Amino acid sequence: MIRKQAFTVLLLELLLFIFIGTFVFIVSKIAEWIEMQFPRKQKPPRPRRRREIKADLDVLYRSYQQGLLDEAQYLDQSDELIDQLADFYKQGAPPEQRLLY
Incomplete structure (x- = not known):
């Protein structure tokens, strides 16, 4: 049972x-x-800000100084970031972001 x-x-x-x-x-x-x-x-991608691009440039420069990147890689990547920064200013950045420090 x-x-x-x-x-x-x-x-x-x-x-x-x-x-x-x-x-x-x-x-x-x-x-x-x-x-x-x-x-x-x-959502459309958020546009990059000037400080983000400049921070990426700083990291790239430190990597180059430490020998993690050779000169060709450094120049290619920095040119791309500088182009992004130039596009940022061509598009008419807001006045508070136009200041260069």
Whole structure:
């Protein structure tokens, strides 16, 4: 009698586990379908600020001084950052960010 009750409890637990697993799987597939049908609108990337570009230039210069970059790598990367800084000023940076320190 006790074995039959234990077997019944075990069988009910397994069936419950299967039903819950199936339910969670179906819910995840529905959520995935909704995400595919209605994708989130991505925010436009935030423009870089002058201080961020200057900080990157400082890190690049320190890396070059420590010998982590050779001269060609340093010049290529610094040219790109200087171009970004020039574009920043061409686009008309706000007055509080135009000050050079």
